[in-house]
Amino acid sequence: MNTSHHPVAIIGAGLGGLTAARVLHVHGIEAAVFDLEAGPEARTQGGMLDIHAQDGQKALHAAGLHDGFREIIHEGGQAMRLVGPDGTVHIATEDDGHGERPEVDRGELRDLLLNSLPDGTIRWGRKATGARPLGDGRHEVAFADGSAITTDLLIGADGAWSRVRPLVSAARPAYTGISFVETDLYEADTRHPRGAALVGGGFFISLGDGRGFLAHRETDGSLHVYTALRADEDWIDTIDFTDHATAKAAVLARFEHWDGGLRSLVADAETITPRRIHALPVGHRWDRVPGVTLLGDAAHLMSPFAGEGANLAMFDGAELASAVAAHPGDTEAALTAYEAALFPRSAASAAESAAGLETMFGEDGLERMTAFFTQGPAEA
Structure with missing residues (x-):
């Protein structure tokens, strides 16, 4: 087995892992990132993200990338519509x-x-298959290609x-009880x-009877839709x-009496992909294990x-990297x-997400979300 050693190893080149690597680099600390994908263009990366001032944007400031972030903002993307199953618009706000x-x-x-990141930071095509402790806080990670690192x-x-x-x-x-079917409508x-x-x-957003449509206008003019x-x-x-x-017929059978325009977000789509929504237990935590931690x-x-x-993944990455830089020699x-x-x-945040699921996909989800956007969240 071909084994190499890296003082800091990050498994996963998603937003959180990349943010951790970048903030470590800002502090002069080298990290190696390993990702299962064949390369940066191996697949599309999903739809739009709203990046929050209190966490995601703080992470970008720590990474020295906030100015670059401002250059890729989707102007108009903060507009929002909330619509009922009959197509009636209940809330409409513009992006100011x-x-x-x-x-x-x-x-x-x-x-x-x-x-x-410096060239060579990302090791592509390295699918982790398992990890084991070696003692003294060191670990070994094995990859599907037969290689390993310590x-x-x-x-x-x-x-x-x-x-x-x-x-x-x-x-x-664990499965949350919600399934998504993702669709794309190009050149909308x-x-x-x-x-x-x-x-x-x-x-x-369109909600009713424990189901609905969540969609974004993409920067390329397409619509990315999550039927939930x-x-x-x-x-x-x-x-x-x-x-x-x-x-499409199987999905639309669950929306039989919904507005035709809403149904068209599935019926007219060029792509269709299913996805179950899973979650870890709210409050998931672990005892301190030397030499290893998680983010995102x-x-x-x-x-x-x-x-x-x-947002949390990026903030986790920035906070972890900053903590490593603040404690040199004391992992x-x-x-x-x-x-x-x-x-x-x-x-x-996990409790808020779980509560959001129950709010949106309860019998009165439309009414509760209308109240949320007009009155703010209810007091606990």
Whole structure:
């Protein structure tokens, strides 16, 4: 087995892992990042993200990339519409350019981070298959290609099904009861004017009877849509998603009496992809294990209904890297400080996400979300 040693190893080149590597680099600390994808262009990186002032943007400031972030903001992306199943618009707000949650394309944000790192920082095509302790805080990580690394500081930034997490926790993500079916409608204004007019220029929500549509206007003019519904965990397995016509019919059967414009977000789509929504237990934490820690979804996978996943991952990465820089030569002090703040922060956001799921996909989800946007969140 070909084995190399890296003082700091980050498993996962998502937004959190890249932010950690970048902030370490800012402080003069070299890190090696290992990712299962073949390269930076191996797949599309998903839709729009709203980057929050209190966490995601703080991480970008720590990374020295906030000016670059401002250059890729999707102007108009903070507009929002909330619509009922009959197509009636209940809330409509415009983007005045002063909101604290500007929208960016996930792929462009990832590129900003990738391009800020020294050449060779990312080792592509390295799918982690397991990790084990070697003693004295050191760990070994094995990869599917037969290679392995050893490291003094192992950072698990490898997402929901993390191969690093078992070193610190036996917890596994559980199905939340919500399934997504993602669709894309390209060149929306010209090819899909009905859907484009309905969604508008920013974020779009339609809710009712435990289901709904969540959509974004992308920077390329396409619509990226998440059709969401309460469903048994095996519901997706009953549908042949390789046959788009059959899959669309199965999804639309759950929206039989909804407005035709809303149904067109599935019926007229060029792509269709299923995804179950999983989450770790709210308040997930672990005892301090020498030489290893987690960030992002590996640490606190939650449903997307508070909009905090990417923001927290980036903030985790920045906070962890800053703690390492603040405790030179004392990894355990750095990880203790990082985790002391990580656990309550992630627990609060996970609870908010779980509550958001129940709000949006309850029987009165439309009414409760209308109240939220007009009156603010209810007092606990």
